[in-house]
Amino acid sequence: MxxxxxxxxxxxxxxxxxxxxxxxxxxxxxxxxxxxxxxxxxxxxxxxxxxxxxxxxxxxxxxxxxxxxxxxxxxxxxxxxxxxxxxxxxxxxxxxxxxxxxxxxxxxxxxxxxxxxxxxxxxxMGAYLGDGVLEEGIDACVSSWQRFAPNTIPAGAKAGGNYLSGQLVAREARRLGFGEGIALASTGLLSEGAGENLFLVFDGALHTTPVSAALLNGITRNTLMTLARDAGIPVIERDIPREYLYLCDELFMCGTAAEITPIRSVDGRPVGTGKPGPLTRRMQELFFGLFDGRTPDRYGWLEYVG
Ligand code: PMP
CATH class of the missing domain: 3.30.470.10 (Aminotransferase class 4, branched-chain amino acid transferase, N-terminal domain)
Incomplete structure (x- = not known):
């Protein structure tokens, strides 16, 4: 970029x-x-x-x-x-x-x-993962690089050195023609994207990986969990094995830069219908609604420049 x-x-x-x-x-x-x-x-x-x-x-x-x-x-x-x-x-x-x-x-x-x-x-700055990705989604892959183990480098700190790991994941994905890479934790279970947290949808509920899966405890992740619960959408934080990326109904990444980016395929397998699904769209509406007033700012998240 x-x-x-x-x-x-x-x-x-x-x-x-x-x-x-x-x-x-x-x-x-x-x-x-x-x-x-x-x-x-x-x-x-x-x-x-x-x-x-x-x-x-x-x-x-x-x-x-x-x-x-x-x-x-x-x-x-x-x-x-x-x-x-x-x-x-x-x-x-x-x-x-x-x-x-x-x-x-x-x-x-x-x-x-x-x-x-x-x-x-x-x-x-516009959309981090490219023009049009918020609407169309990206094709992602699981990286050959794992995240660092929890007793090595603390994933809960947003430190410069952590992003050596992120660079390996992101660069490998781009080199292979994917929009972004997803990393497994040292446990072999799902962690997060190179610079984004993950949400999977199963039967109308949001599932996301826990902080024990070597991820950064994202503020967008927290925002979406809060907005979903307020809207009566179930949110489940749990360990998720890799193959559920292929089996979920919908999948998206989130982060400050990536905002809410739908994922339409993983490792060449379509996610759901292969198009951004209804709960992904709903979460985008709730999230972007904070900025145009459609979603009430109940928690004082908008801190005005003044
Ligand atoms: N994971 C990693 C590794 C990140 O770099 C980011 C971006 N800061 C996120 C997750 C998402 O965090 P946030 O929503 O706080 O931007």
Whole structure:
């Protein structure tokens, strides 16, 4: 995906020109993957631009930093304010935000006490997995790469290093001509997509894999579980073996970037009718309805840019 760089970025406490947000080549994070980050979307709403679940995302940023004992030099409120500031500075409405905290320059070695540098970027972004995928769906494959075992790298942290695994899964899928790859956990059971959680539909109920399946506890996943339960749609969190990908009535991926992307086939086998199904459509309506007012914002998830 090509990216059109915006003019401004927030870096270490202030808005600066995009090109000036640089770091030294000896920064810890570049060598050891020691960064934590978030992906957040803002949407145009009838009450102006809003950042979706801004506080929940940045809470997860702090949780990821806590897992890695990374001292955060700013408060949650300051990072939230930085997100709003960078949207405003670039005149954005529908955008993707990327808060990032990383071990910078200072000392040498794995346990070096480096300073934590923090940046927040935001730019215009459409559908992550390609034009038209939200309507038509994608063809997915099960990756030959597994997710890391739970006692190796914590999947519950959204850390830069985790995305070496994601890159292997996503790159293999694209090379083989698929829209996205799905990974199994080290148990052999289903985990998640390269950068998305999974929902399978059986008999009108949503089934999703549990956090013990080496996945990131997605905020979109939580959003959909909440919206479904509120609408009386059963939601079941459970271990799921691979072959159920081939047997479910409907299948979709979800994430901040991917939003709700239907999956029309897995490993060459059609999912259900081979077209996005009715519950997938319903979940898209409920989700996107949050931004045009069709779905009431009962939980204060829309945090207005102001
Ligand atoms: N799993 C992985 C590995 C991800 O990178 C993402 C995207 N952040 C997700 C799941 C979905 O999480 P969320 O809905 O919070 O964006």
């Amino acid at each position: 090509t990216m059109q760089y915006p003019d401004w970025i927030w870096h270490n406490g202030r808005i600066k020109p995009w090109a000036e947000a640089t770091t030294h080549v000896m920064s810890h994070a570049l060598h050891y993957g020691s960064s934590v980050f978030e992906g957040i979307r803002s949407y145009e709403t009838p009450n102006g631009p809003a950042i979706f679940r801004l506080t929940d995302h940045n809470r997860r940023l702090f949780a990821s930093a806590k897992i890695y004992e990374m001292a955060m030099p700013y408060s949650l409120e300051q990072i939230n304010a930085a997100c709003r500031e960078v949207i405003k500075a670039n005149g954005l409405t529908r955008a993707y935000l990327r808060p990032l905290a990383y071990r910078g320059l200072g000392g040498f070695g794995l346990s070096a006490e480096t300073p934590t540098d923090v940046a927040v970027a935001a730019w215009k």
